[in-house]
Amino acid sequence: MTFITVGCLVTGTEVIPGVPHVIGVRTEVGETIDARVVVDAGGRRSPLSSLIEAAGGRRPPEHAFEAGFVYNTRYYRGPQLPEPRDDLLSAIGSISVLTLPGDNGWWSVTLYHSPRDKQMRKVRDPKAFGRVLQALPNHAHWANGDPQGDIFSMAATANTTREFVVDGKPCATGVVPLGDAWGFTNPSIGRGITLGLMHVVDMAPAIAEHIDDPLQLAGEWERRTGDRPARWHAATVGFDRLRAPQVDAFLQGLDDPFDPSDPSVAGPRAFASAAHYDPQVLQWFFEVTGCFTLPGDVMARQGVLERVREVASSAPPYSSPGPNRAELEEVLA
Ligand SMILES: Cc1cc2nc3c(=O)[nH]c(=O)nc-3n(C[C@H](O)[C@H](O)[C@H](O)COP(=O)(O)OP(=O)(O)OC[C@H]3O[C@@H](n4cnc5c(N)ncnc54)[C@H](O)[C@@H]3O)c2cc1C
Numbered sequence: 490m491t492f493i494t495v496g497c498l499v500t501g502t503e504v505i506p507g508v509p510h511v512i513g514v515r516t517e518v519g520e521t522i523d524a525r526v527v528v529d530a531g532g533r534r535s536p537l538s539s540l541i542e543a544a545g546g547r548r549p550p551e552h553a554f555e556a557g558f559v560y561n562t563r564y565y566r567g568p569q570l571p572e573p574r575d576d577l578l579s580a581i582g583s584i585s586v587l588t589l590p591g592d593n594g595w596w597s598v599t600l601y602h603s604p605r606d607k608q609m610r611k612v613r614d615p616k617a618f619g620r621v622l623q624a625l626p627n628h629a630h631w632a633n634g635d636p637q638g639d640i641f642s643m644a645a646t647a648n649t650t651r652e653f654v655v656d657g658k659p660c661a662t663g664v665v666p667l668g669d670a671w672g673f674t675n676p677s678i679g680r681g682i683t684l685g686l687m688h689v690v691d692m693a694p695a696i697a698e699h700i701d702d703p704l705q706l707a708g709e710w711e712r713r714t715g716d717r718p719a720r721w722h723a724a725t726v727g728f729d730r731l732r733a734p735q736v737d738a739f740l741q742g743l744d745d746p747f748d749p750s751d752p753s754v755a756g757p758r759a760f761a762s763a764a765h766y767d768p769q770v771l772q773w774f775f776e777v778t779g780c781f782t783l784p785g786d787v788m789a790r791q792g793v794l795e796r797v798r799e800v801a802s803s804a805p806p807y808s809s810p811g812p813n814r815a816e817l818e819e820v821l822a
Pocket residue numbers: 493494495496530531532533534535536643667668669670673676678679680681682683685
């Protein structure tokens with residue numbers, strides 16, 4: 490397999506005065522590749538913004554929401570995958586746990602926390618990691634396997650989008666960013682690949698249709714990106730907007746920072762809780778977590794809101810069992 494690294498954009502006659510028009514790329518070894526349209530699938534570290542700037546264009550503004558999580562992951566192997574006894578992603582006070590089944594008898598456990606949580610940094614030590622996992626009644630059995638390798642730690646990336654069309658004017662024509670090169674999210678709910686594919690599926694017909702009309706193509710990129718990928722991106726970031734302030738408050742021993750009667754908080758919480766008690770609500774919830782239907786579109790269906798409210802109010806709010814902050818610090822000591 491040959492890897493080529495794109496080093497700069499090749500530009501031609503401008504379609505919009507002052508806006509670079511891309512007609513190809515030059516690789517780092519100096520080879521020029523002509524293109525009627527350049528598709529940037531360079532991922533979250535895509536150099537496109539810098540390349541547009543280097544070509545004399547406006548740097549696309551970036552919009553970021555930093556949730557600031559630190560992930561600590563351990564892999565295990567065993568003859569049988571542990572059975573799920575709770576959500577694969579569970580929020581437990583100031584920490585979260587991700588239990589992910591793999592193939593060939595592999596699985597992983599991730600404990601994640603705020604970067605300000607100095608105590609939780611201790612879980613980089615396998616013994617502390619094991620102690621915290623054992624303190625989580627619905628997750629402890631995920632340690633019943635052979636640990637594979639060290640604990641891998643990683644700081645999450647900020648949820649980010651790049652605005653390639655500003656006030657109707659593209660930062661460059663002849664180039665379209667797709668997938669993470671346009672927008673990426675904190676990976677804890679595992680949606681990046683789905684959102685990227687969604688973007689490609691939505692854009693491929695537009696590229697085919699407007700391949701020789703850079704202005705139309707830029708407009709279609711903006712419209713189609715806004716129609717579906719951007720709405721899913723925002724819905725995904727919504728998880729962090731509700732969770733990150735809560736983590737920070739619990740870490741300091743404070744109460745839940747949200748007003749529980751605020752519908753933008755109460756709604757998603759009621760939906761998530763009711764999914765633990767009612768199969769029909771669970772099906773709707775999976776439509777959302779599986780990226781089939783946006784939460785607002787599910788709720789807009791006749792009878793859904795009423796059913797969610799009814800189920801949520803007839804049972805205690807679901808919460809995964811685990812230590813409170815003081816108990817967690819004892820486990821970590
Ligand atoms: C730790 C972690 C866990 C994740 N877990 C999940 C998950 O469970 N589920 C999920 O759906 N998503 C997950 N994601 C997100 C997912 O990986 C991304 O959303 C997805 O890979 C984006 O695909 P992409 O094709 O847009 O970019 P990428 O997969 O990043 O591909 C971009 C490619 O472009 C290449 N490139 C960059 N610059 C240049 C250049 N100048 N010249 C040539 N090539 C270049 C890069 O080398 C790379 O190969 C996770 C991400 C991280 C970081």
